Amino acid sequence: MRQPEPSADYAAQFAAALLTPERAAPAAVIGPRGNAAARRFNVYRNNVTVSLIESLIAIYPAVQRITGPDFFRAMARAHVRETPPNSPLLFDYGRDFPAFIAAYEHAQAMPFLPDVARLERAWLDAYHAADAAPLDAAALAAVPPERLAELRFAAHPATRIIRSNYAAVTIFSANRSDAPVARIDGSVAEDALITRPADDVVVRRLPPGGADFASRLIAGQPLGAAAGAAFGTAPDFDLATNIAGLIEAGAFTDIRFEDA
Amino acid sequence: MRHDAPPALCPTLPLRFPPPLGGTAGTSFKPAHLPAILAEPPRRGFFEVHAENYMGAGGPPHRQLEAIRKDHPLSIHGVCMSIGGPQPLDRDHLARFRNLVARYQPSLVSEHLAWSTHDTTYFNDLLPLPYTAATLARVCDHIDQVQSAIRRPILLENPSTYVAFRDSTMSETDFLRAIVSRTGCGLLLDVNNVFVSAVNHGFSPQRYLADVPLAAVGEIHLAGHSVQTDDDGAPLLIDSHDGPVADDVWALYAGLIAQHGPVPTLIEWDGNIPDWPVLQAEAAAAQAILDRHAKAPAPEIRHAAA
Ligand SMILES: [Fe+2]
Numbered sequence: 001m002r003q004p005e006p007s008a009d010y011a012a013q014f015a016a017a018l019l020t021p022e023r024a025a026p027a028a029v030i031g032p033r034g035n036a037a038a039r040r041f042n043v044y045r046n047n048v049t050v051s052l053i054e055s056l057i058a059i060y061p062a063v064q065r066i067t068g069p070d071f072f073r074a075m076a077r078a079h080v081r082e083t084p085p086n087s088p089l090l091f092d093y094g095r096d097f098p099a100f101i102a103a104y105e106h107a108q109a110m111p112f113l114p115d116v117a118r119l120e121r122a123w124l125d126a127y128h129a130a131d132a133a134p135l136d137a138a139a140l141a142a143v144p145p146e147r148l149a150e151l152r153f154a155a156h157p158a159t160r161i162i163r164s165n166y167a168a169v170t171i172f173s174a175n176r177s178d179a180p181v182a183r184i185d186g187s188v189a190e191d192a193l194i195t196r197p198a199d200d201v202v203v204r205r206l207p208p209g210g211a212d213f214a215s216r217l218i219a220g221q222p223l224g225a226a227a228g229a230a231f232g233t234a235p236d237f238d239l240a241t242n243i244a245g246l247i248e249a250g251a252f253t254d255i256r257f258e259d260a
Numbered sequence: 261m262r263h264d265a266p267p268a269l270c271p272t273l274p275l276r277f278p279p280p281l282g283g284t285a286g287t288s289f290k291p292a293h294l295p296a297i298l299a300e301p302p303r304r305g306f307f308e309v310h311a312e313n314y315m316g317a318g319g320p321p322h323r324q325l326e327a328i329r330k331d332h333p334l335s336i337h338g339v340c341m342s343i344g345g346p347q348p349l350d351r352d353h354l355a356r357f358r359n360l361v362a363r364y365q366p367s368l369v370s371e372h373l374a375w376s377t378h379d380t381t382y383f384n385d386l387l388p389l390p391y392t393a394a395t396l397a398r399v400c401d402h403i404d405q406v407q408s409a410i411r412r413p414i415l416l417e418n419p420s421t422y423v424a425f426r427d428s429t430m431s432e433t434d435f436l437r438a439i440v441s442r443t444g445c446g447l448l449l450d451v452n453n454v455f456v457s458a459v460n461h462g463f464s465p466q467r468y469l470a471d472v473p474l475a476a477v478g479e480i481h482l483a484g485h486s487v488q489t490d491d492d493g494a495p496l497l498i499d500s501h502d503g504p505v506a507d508d509v510w511a512l513y514a515g516l517i518a519q520h521g522p523v524p525t526l527i528e529w530d531g532n533i534p535d536w537p538v539l540q541a542e543a544a545a546a547q548a549i550l551d552r553h554a555k556a557p558a559p560e561i562r563h564a565a566a
Contacts, residue, residue, distance in 0.1 A: 010390055010425060011346050015378035028390070029423040031491060032462040039491045040422040040460075043498060047385040055384065085382040088340035088353055089315055128316030157317065199320050 017041070018048050019081045052080040055090045056097060060120045062175035063101070063113060075104055091128055094121060112166035112186045119172045119192055122160040123203065126196045129158035134197040134250035140243070147257065149224030153217045154254040158196035161206075161215050165189050169205040197250025204249055209234030210242050214251065278367040279333045281306055281479075283522025283554050285546035286335065287539050288529050291324050296536035302331035305543060306367060308526050311338040314364075315356045325364060335368035335479065335526065336361060337448075340382065343402040343416070344389040345375030358409045368479055368524065370415040370448040371406065373399065373436070390425035391435040396442075403443040415446040415478045420453035420485075420499035422460055432457070433471035440476045447473065449523075450481035451513045452505065456497040460490075465512055474520050482513060482546060483528035502531030504542060514549050522550040 013026035025041035056076040057064050064072040079100045085093040098117035101107050107114075134156060143151055162168065169190040174181045191211035193204045206214065209230035216226035223243070230237040246252065286306035307328050314321050328334065338357055341349060361369055374386035389395050407413055416439060418432065430438075436447060449472060458465035484503035490496040505513075505527065517523070527542040 009346075011375055011378045011387070014387055015381060015383070018383055025423075028426050030426055031423065032460075032494075034426070036491045037423045039489075040496065043422040043488070043496070044385060044387060048383045051384045085384065086380040088312055088342075088350070088377060088382045088384075090312070090384065091316060128319045128321070131318035131322075158319075196319065199323060 014044070018045055019084055021045065049077060049080055052084065052093070053077055055085075056080070056094050059091075059094045059124055060097065060117055062120055062172050063117050065175040066110065066113065066116065066171070067107070071106070075101065075107065078104070091124060097121070112164070112168055112171055115162065115164035115166055115168035116172050116175070118162050118164075119168055119194070119203065122162050122192075122194045123201050126158035126160060126194050126201045129156075129196060132156055132158075132253045135247055135252040135254060137244075137247050139255055140247060143255070149222060149227075150257055151223045152220055152256050152258075153223075153252045154256070155218040156195050156197065156251055156253050158194070158201070159218060159251045160194045161191065161211050161218065162194065163191045163211045168192065169203065173203065193246065193249055193251060195249055195251050202249050204245070207238065207242060207245070209237030210245070213237065213242050214246055217246070217252075278365045281333055281335075281367050281524035283524070283550040284333075285525045285527065285543040285550060286333075287527045287543045289325075289328055290529075290533050290539075291321070292533060293536040293539070294324055294327065298327060303540075305547070306333040306335055306524065306526075308335035308337050308368075308528075311336050311357055311360055312340055314360055329364050329366075333367040334364055335370065335524075336364065336366040337417075338369075338371040339386070340376045340384075341371045341402070341406060342375045342377040343371055343406070344373055344387075344395070344399055345377060346395075346398065347378070349402055349405055350377065354405065354409050357406070361410045361412075368415060368448075369410060369412065370417055370479065372417045372419060373439075374419050386419055388419060388421045388423060388425070391428040391430040391432060393429070396430070396435060396438055400439055400442045403439065403445050407443065407445065413443075413445050415448035416440075417448040417450055417481065418453050418457075418472070420450070420456040420460075420497075422496065422498075424461060431471070433468060433473075437471075437473045440473050445476075446478035447476045448479045448481060449474075449477045449516075450483070450528075451516065452481065452483040452485055452509050452528075453499060455506070455509050455512060456485050456499050459495060459497045466515075469512065469516055474516075477520075477523055480513065480516075480523050480525040481528050482509060482525060482542075485509075500531060501528050503529075505545075510545070513546070517549050517553050522554055525550060 010028055013028060017023040017026055025038045029037050029041055031037040031040055053073055053076040079097055083096050098114040101117050102114040167184055167186045167188045167190050169192045170184050171186060174184060191206040193206050193214060195202050212233045213226050213230035216229055227239050284305050286308055289307035289309050309325060314325050372386050375389060376383050376385060376387060418436060454465050454468050458468060482505045483501045484505055486498045486500040488496045488498055525546045527539060527546060529539055
């Protein structure tokens with residue numbers, strides 16, 4: 001690598017001041033005829049901060065609808081300054097935002113909010129995930145019953161499971177459109193399956209034991225072990241409904257018998 | 261495991277050679293406009309996209325871009341290669357850029373004379389650089405790397421800037437001319453950026469256009485700007501891309517095309533995006549200027565059938 005020459009620190013000087021409003025504009029920066037350029041430098045500060053806040057609004061529209069735009073912008077601004085993106089792909093930004101919301105002092109009255117944010121982040125990951133044809137339900141029907149317990153599933157690249165102690169799925173779904181929101185009992189625990197078998201992202205509320213079951217199948221465990229674990233956590237776990245629901249939603253692409 | 265399968269690089273479309281653009285006008289492609297675009301017969305003109313929006317593994321963005329590319333020439337416009345930064349280019353990003361160009365076979369490929377990443381932080385803005393012998397050498401290295409990765413020349417876009425640097429030793433047009441001659445790249449001349457920078461730094465935009473190496477210009481950008489004031493209360497133009505092209509910019513553009521002849525011209529509109537007919541009307545206005553100065557059509561030459 002080339003040795004940095006004196007002028008190479010233009011980027012370092014800019015970078016240090018861009019997300020730190022209390023710092024002065026870089027000394028190397030001037031206006032016309034060598035005049036001061038504090039307001040001019042602030043254009044860059046504003047572009048950076050506002051565009052990154054807007055990228056969080058684009059990723060987290062339901063969170064913004066719940067909090068209102070002013071609350072959201074203040075929370076997003078704090079996050080942008082603390083954790084700016086480390087990739088030029090902005091659809092990958094905001095992975096730390098749900099944890100930031102969970103710790104954000106002014107959001108403590110909305111304990112469901114971090115889970116709604118996790119759902120929105122998973123939705124965007126599913127949207128951009130690799131394309132793959134979902135598993136045909138007929139493939140499962142062809143498996144001899146005595147071999148079902150050892151059957152393993154390949155998850156669709158878009159498939160994710162989000163678990164919540166709150167009604168995160170209902171709150172998410174109600175706030176992803178402009179339609180009026182009816183009163184929601186936020187205290188009902190809800191788990192979600194997110195996937196994208198074709199062009200549309202699917203978000204489904206999972207039945208009791210379903211998140212445990214699906215997570216184990218996604219991790220490559222055989223069907224028998226996954227079902228056993230699900231029965232352990234939810235005695236009313238319904239194996240047939242769960243497996244049919246996952247396949248119908250497009251959560252898997254393939255089945256196999258051998259260990260991965 | 262299927263999660264780790266690489267994205268398909270092999271196009272699902274029968275893309276052959278990128279079509280030449282000639283003296284046509286195009287617009288930024290916004291997914292919200294896709295239904296309106298597809299509802300009409302394919303029109304003359306091209307679409308430009310920001311490369312980074314199509315760097316996901318799969319999903320609707322690729323379906324949308326395939327639908328556009330099937331019937332229209334495409335321009336792929338990178339916004340975050342950070343060619344003007346002091347640090348080495350991001351190799352992963354360069355690979356993604358190369359794959360995107362290979363997949364969609366665009367007619368034009370462009371990037372910016374600017375930087376956007378420092379250390380590991382991506383600032384999502386086109387940030388300025390001083391114009392010195394040292395920055396020139398590094399920018400040329402970076403352009404060489406991009407051009408050898410994609411195996412074709414790029415067009416480098418002149419920036420709009422709000423500040424200058426104490427230690428700049430070259431004018432922007434001298435800097436651009438040196439880049440063109442050292443790297444063989446072309447230029448994407450953003451006439452709105454010229455106007456914005458001219459007002460912001462107090463130089464003549466006509467003089468800039470007279471100094472820029474016009475023979476290297478392979479595309480023109482036109483866009484809207486907004487007006488603020490600087491530290492001394494003087495007007496400070498902001499390259500906001502959120503409204504119609506200003507009359508002053510149209511006048512500069514018309515003069516440039518009259519003098520130089522037609523160049524593929526793009527209407528950029530990234531914020532407060534209007535309905536498709538409004539954007540289309542801006543492109544039609546540019547097309548009318550291009551057509552006024554088109555050379556008489558050359559007699560049709562029949563190439564050997566493929
Ligand atoms: Fe531009």
